[in-house]
Amino acid sequence: MQDIDILRYPIGKFAPAQTYTFEQTEKAIEQIAHLPKKLTDLVGKWGDERLDTPYRPDGWTVRMLVHHITDSHINAYVRTKLALTEDNPTIKPYKEGEWAKLPDSLLSIAPSLVILSNLHLRWATILESLSEKDLQRTYHHPENGREFSLHQVIALYAWHGEHHYQHIYQLATRNNWLEHVV
Structure with a gap:
């Protein structure tokens, strides 16, 4: 992988599995459930200078990433x-790049962190209640003409949260901003 690819995909690109075990899905649900606290612990007290720093050259700022995670x-x-x-x-x-240009992407991250925390509480509550049969339910994505099972969706969004968390975490590591992160 080239240096820019490492910055773009710090945990690699999402690679869907052919099948998912119930245990794999439970682990992914746990990741989804814990993302808001993990993200808030990392960026919740950062000032505008850090929040307005792009995570890579020509990349979104930390502020935009936090709002994007919530939108997504x-x-x-x-x-x-x-x-x-x-x-x-x-x-x-939806056109995530266009959403990132809307005026709310310039707001404080506090509203998005609060939304994300409450959203993930509700989402994880639903996900934790699902049976194996429920996890087989699907939706159709018209852009790629594919059906996605909830097993796949859960794996994707566990990856998505960690993918963007690592964008921010690795930026913080490169800039020595981790003094208060445990």
């Missing part, structure tokens, strides 16, 4: 509920 996981939560209440629903894609 709101969509994932809604898609999860759709898959559980409808038969293979077609979900609505």
Whole structure:
């Protein structure tokens, strides 16, 4: 991997498994449940200078990443509920790059951290209650013409949260900003 690829994909690109065990999915749900606290512990007290630092050249700032994680996981939560209440629903894609340009991406990260914390509480509560049969439920993604099982969705969003957390964590490591992180 080239240096820029390491900055772009600090934990590698998401590689979906052919199948998922219930135990793998439980571990991914645990990652989803703990992401808000982990992220808040890392960036919750950072000032504007750190929050407005891009995690890589030509990359989003930390502030934009926090807002993006929240936007993305709101969509994932809604898609999860759709898959559980409808038969293979077609979900609505969104243009994440365009969302990142909207004025709310310049706000303090506090509202997004609060939303993320409450959202993940609700999402994890649902996910933790799912049976193996529930985890097989799917939704259709029209951009790539594929169906995604909830097993896959859970794995993807566990990866997604850690992917962006590592963008920020590794930036903090490079800049010696980790004095208060445990």
